[in-house]
Amino acid sequence: MKKPLVMLSSIMLAFTVMLAGCGSSTNNAGDAGNSANTTTSEKKNITLDFMTNSxxxxxxxxxxxxxxxxDANPGVKITITSQGKDYESLMKAKMAANDLPDLWMTHGWSVARYSPYLEKLNEQAWAGKIAPTLLPTITNSDGELYVLPLDIDKGAVVVNETVLKEAGVDSxxxxxxxxFLEAFEKVKNIGKTPVGMGGKDPRVFAQFLDIMSTQMYIxxxxxDDSAKLLDGxxxxxxxxxxxxxxVDLKDMGYLNKDxxxxxxxSINELFAQDQVGFMFQTNSVIRSAVSYNPDLQAGFVPLPVVRDDGRQVLVGGERNAVGVWKDSKNKEEALAYLSFMSQEENMTLIxxxxxxxxxxxxxxxxxxxxxxxFERTKDIExxxxxxxxxxxxxxxxxxQTVGSGLVSGGSIEGAAVKLMNDDFDRLFNVAK
Incomplete structure (x- = not known):
């Protein structure tokens, strides 16, 4: 009789251990930041919706x-989509309907636009590791944090060194x-496109106006019109x-004809083929161009100084930054995934x-x-x-609308200035 009792005890013990293992949970976001292996029995049929404009x-x-x-969490599926130029309008519609994805890219608006919809993240284990230079742009006046920033943007004008060398230009x-105008002319004279812009996506025009406004007005x-812009x-x-x-870039023949x-x-591919000299874009276009030509020689330079007393500057801040919808039914898992992204190998990959x-x-x-x-510009503001x-x-x-209109032949005073003025007054008063 002893032998059956021993076997029964062993079976019961094994069953108890199995139940204990199944009942354990590692849904703590801090734990997920330390290891990809966060598999638990509770993680079944969870789908995280993650929207970007990448x-x-x-x-x-x-x-x-x-x-x-x-792979480490078999019960979890992460659906990632990029909405491109439609991202902003789509996110506004989703905010209006209070029907947001579990996670999304905040593209510089985590505080001003998205904070009412985002989970506060100050208590996350990774929050204390953020570079101090980023904090003023991603926290509100009370120091509240709503995003995991993944990188620090730093750039201005992208240059193709092969084209510039052929044209006799030292970046x-x-x-x-x-x-820059003299360099554009030299590139034009060797039969290459001085400045490449893919205007099918009007964000390229908005990018130019946005970054050159920093030089012009800040x-x-x-x-320095910063105070007047802030007080309306x-x-x-x-x-x-x-x-x-x-307008001058177009009229002087410095933009691609199409x-x-x-x-x-298409512009990135031409840049990779050493047919374009400059792009007023972020450094990500270089990564894209390299996929067409691994031997590409490219870099970036500070914004052109337009005023006599102007100073060289780069533009930057948060680029890729991800927040979690505070009303997500999968919020705990979304926070765990956010913490996973904060790991060094994942953050550096992005x-x-x-x-x-x-x-x-x-x-x-x-x-x-x-x-x-990066070394050359390390001390540039x-x-x-x-x-x-x-x-x-x-x-x-x-x-975007103003930039497209200017390149298509719209008037500066009659259209661009008026639209900027009208929209600023309307939206500034809404924000007050």
Whole structure:
């Protein structure tokens, strides 16, 4: 009789251990940040919806990170989509309906636009690792944090060194707008496109107007309009100055002839084929171009100085930053995945795809051919994107409309200036 009793006891003990194992849970977001192996019996048939506005190469990096998490958590599926130029309007519609994805890219608006819908993240285990230079742009006046920043944007104008060398241009010597105009002319004279813009996506025009507004209205002591922009008293007749820069590029023949219909991918491919000299884009376009030509020689330079007393600046701040919907039915799992993204190998993968530095001070990556450009510009001032600080919520769309109109032949005073003025007044008063 003893033998059956021993066997029964062993079976009961094994069953008890099995139940204990099944009942355990590692849904704590801090634990997920330490290991990809967070599989539990409770993680069954969970789908996290993650929306971005990422370019292809960055989207692939996001998907690679998601695949690693899914492999370690068989019950979890992460659906990642990029909405491109439609992202902003789609997110506004989702906010209005209070029907948001579990996670989304905040593209510089985590505080001003999205904070009422986002989970506060100050207590997350990774929060103390964020680079101090980023904190002012991703926290509100009470120090509340709503996103995991993944990289720090730093760039201005992308250059193709092979084209510039053929044209006799030294990228390190480019400082003023006149320097750039002379370089554009030299590139044009060798039969190449000086400035490439894929205007099928109007965000490229908005990007140009946005970053050059920093030089025109912020980076010059004699023309520092930051206070007037913030209090709503800016003289919008001055907008004709930055508008004229874009019109001049077209009128001088410095833009690609198909500028209004070309896709971003087609311009990146031409850049990779050493047919385009400059792009007023972030460093991510270099990563995209390298996929067409691994031997590409490219880098970036600070914004052209347009005022006599202007100073060289880069533009930057948060680029890839992800928040969690506070009303998500999968909030606990979304926080766990957010913490997983904060791991060094995952954050650096996304930062490298974007061509930026990681958002955590103790993480570093090899920039390859971009390394000397980061070194060359290490002491250059970084200004935040103009629209994120000085324009009210909603005017990124206005910049797209204005830019497209200018390149298509619209008048500066009669259309561009008036639309900027009208939309600023309307949206500024809404924001008050």
């Amino acid at each position: 370019a292809d190469q960055v989207l692939e990096a996001y998907k690679e990170v998601a695949k690693k998490y899914e 390190a010597s480019l400082v003023t707008w006149n320097d 980076a010059s002591p004699s023309n 008293t800016f003289d919008w007749s001055k907008w004709s100055e930055v508008s004229q820069l874009l 500028v209004t219909t070309a896709s971003g991918d 930062a490298q795809a974007q061509g930026n530095t990681p958002a955590f001070s103790d993480y570093s990556i090899d920039f390859g051919m971009l390394t000397p450009y 970084i200004q935040p994107y103009f629209d994120r600080v000085y324009l009210p919520n909603g005017m990124w769309s206005t910049l």
